Amino acid sequence: MTEIELSAAKEVLAKAFDLSQLDIPEDAALDNFEPWDSLGHVQVLFLVEAFLERELETEEAISIVDLKTLQEALQ
C-alpha cells in the first residue's frame, strides 16, 4: 500500500467518523475500531462511492471490512 493510497483510505474513515487521519490506526477494521459502527459503515460506503463517482457493486460493498480492503476498493 503506498502512502497516497493509505492516505486516501484513512481520509475516508476520518471523514466518516469525524476524526483526524491521525486517529485512524493501521489495523482499523469494523470488528476492532469502535467508531466503525453500522451507521458509520453506511457513511464509509457513501464516501467510497463519492470518491469513485459510481455506485458500488454488491461484491465491492461486502468486501470492505478494514483499512486494507477499503484501500483496494478505492483503486
Added chain:
Amino acid sequence: MSTEFVPGGAVQLSASQYQLRTLGENDVSQAYVDWLNDPEVNAYLAVRFSTQTMESTKSYVRGHDNRTAFLFGIFAEQGTRHIGNFSLMVKPNHEVGILGVMVGDKAYWGESVVQEGRTAILNYCFGPLALAKVHGACYSDNRPAIYNYRRQGWQLDGIQKKHVLSKGRYVDMVNFAMFKEEWLSRND
C-alpha cells in the same frame, strides 16, 4: 423457559444487555403491530406488502412451534421492554437454520442489539440445536445489515442478482452463512 432445547418448550437466552425469549401471544402489543406497519421498520421485510393487525400478528406468533420454528422476542431494560424479534426456522434433516431479525424500536437502532442477540442465538443453534450451518440474508441496499453480518464474521453464501424490489429498484439478495466449526473456533 429453558436455555436447552426441549421440543415444543419455550426458550430463554441471555445476550449481554438483552434477553431473548420465546414470544407468546400475550407479548403482541399495539406497538409491535405498529412496527410491522411502519415503512421505516418494514422496508426490508415481506410484511410490508400487507397491512398487519393484532390478529394477523398473533396468528404469526402462533405459527412458531419451538420445534422447527422459533420466534424470540428481544427484550431490553431487564426484560421489560420488547424491542424486536429474531425468527429461526430449522431444517433438522439438513441441520440448517435460517435466521432473521427485526429491531422495531427505533431507539435501539445503531445499538448492539443485532450483534449481541445473534451471538446468543448462534450459541443456541450450534449448541443445543446441534445445527451445522445458519443462514441469513439481506437486501443489498440494507447496508447496516451487511455491516452486522460482516462484523460478526459471516461468510458470503451467494448473491442473487436483482432478486427483490426495494424502494422502486431491483436490488440483490445477499446470502450469508455461519458454520458451526467457524463459530466454535472464533469463540474458543
